[in-house]
Amino acid sequence: MxxxxxxxxxxxxxxIFDISSRCPLRCNHCYYYTNIQEIPTELPDAIYLKKLKLVxxxxxxxxxxWVGGEPLLKLNLLREAIKLFPRNAIATSGILPIPExxxxxxxxxxxxxxxxxxxxxxxxxxxxxxxxxxxxxxxSFAIFTVLTSESIKQIEALPDLMDRxxxxxILVGFQVSGTNGSSQLKAESREMxxxxxxxxxxxxxxxxxxxxxxxxxxxxSRQRAVEMNCIYKSSAIxxxxxxxxxxxxxxxxxxxxxxxxxxxVMIQEAKRRGDKESDxxxxxxxxxxxxxxx
Ligand code: SF4
Ligand code: SF4
Numbered sequence: 684m685x686x687x688x689x690x691x692x693x694x695x696x697x698x699i700f701d702i703s704s705r706c707p708l709r710c711n712h713c714y715y716y717t718n719i720q721e722i723p724t725e726l727p728d729a730i731y732l733k734k735l736k737l738v739x740x741x742x743x744x745x746x747x748x749w750v751g752g753e754p755l756l757k758l759n760l761l762r763e764a765i766k767l768f769p770r771n772a773i774a775t776s777g778i779l780p781i782p783e784x785x786x787x788x789x790x791x792x793x794x795x796x797x798x799x800x801x802x803x804x805x806x807x808x809x810x811x812x813x814x815x816x817x818x819x820x821x822x823s824f825a826i827f828t829v830l831t832s833e834s835i836k837q838i839e840a841l842p843d844l845m846d847r848x849x850x851x852x853i854l855v856g857f858q859v860s861g862t863n864g865s866s867q868l869k870a871e872s873r874e875m876x877x878x879x880x881x882x883x884x885x886x887x888x889x890x891x892x893x894x895x896x897x898x899x900x901x902x903x904s905r906q907r908a909v910e911m912n913c914i915y916k917s918s919a920i921x922x923x924x925x926x927x928x929x930x931x932x933x934x935x936x937x938x939x940x941x942x943x944x945x946x947x948v949m950i951q952e953a954k955r956r957g958d959k960e961s962d963x964x965x966x967x968x969x970x971x972x973x974x975x976x977x
Pocket of ligand 2: 910914915931934938939941943944948
């Protein structure tokens with residue numbers, strides 16, 4: 684395990700964990716499989732949990748975000764890992780059954796219409812994910828949509844996606860750099876996409892989970908300020924499956940701070956600037972396990 688050496692441990696309230704290094708998919712926009720040369724091998728569960736407790740205590744991590752690979756491939760481990768943190772969120776492709784009792788907020792990736800989703804993730808995967816979604820209680824999960832040059836044409840169709848899935852809402856982000864470059868948005872397209880998202884937010888506020896203030900921060904002109912205050916500089920830390928710290932953030936070699944696409948970074952920054960709605964949203968995305976159980 685690589686940990687910072689010397690000096691006092693730095694407190695990080697948010698931990699982003701690759702709990703699995705495997706995923707059955709190979710999406711065009713995946714930051715994970717376009718970045719690593721050699722997929723790190725997973726640790727035995729008992730050792731993973733032991734190391735997890737060490738980093739939790741060292742950095743005083745309160746909120747855990749479980750990503751991958753596909754976290755649900757490690758369901759037994761995930762169940763145990765969640766118990767170690769007051770607040771948890773899981774990002775999944777939704778192609779595996781999603782248990783209802785995970786005590787974490789669930790973000791299921793859908794990239795737009797069937798045609799767009801399947802063109803990015805693979806033929807038949809939209810239907811596969813929708814099949815799992817239909818088994819879930821309405822409003823028990825959120826949709827996570829990564830916008831690419833293809834999918835921004837469908838921003839207006841997001842209300843329909845929400846109706847079809849019965850989700851709590853849709854959280855949008857933008858494709859990160861380094862992945863499939865042809866799908867990445869140019870600055871002017873991103874500006875246009877932010878305008879469309881803001882219009883949608885005003886017209887149908889229940890569809891997008893992103894707050895207005897955090898959407899504004901996706902504008903290319905705001906990226907420098909976002910980078911200066913990125914949560915990975917002060918309050919977040921990301922680990923691979925063997926607890927190597929991912930630098931500068933979970934996107935590692937694909938990180939491009941001049942066009943950051945992570946909605947959590949924008950929401951945290953909006954909160955730091957005093958936006959109450961963003962604060963409320965963060966609490967909803969990382970629900971308190973104790974309170975949510977009561
Ligand atoms: S489901 Fe996620 S981890 Fe798997 S290939 Fe797609 S983007 Fe990457
Ligand atoms: S790319 Fe990574 S380090 Fe850069 S602003 Fe975004 S989250 Fe922060």
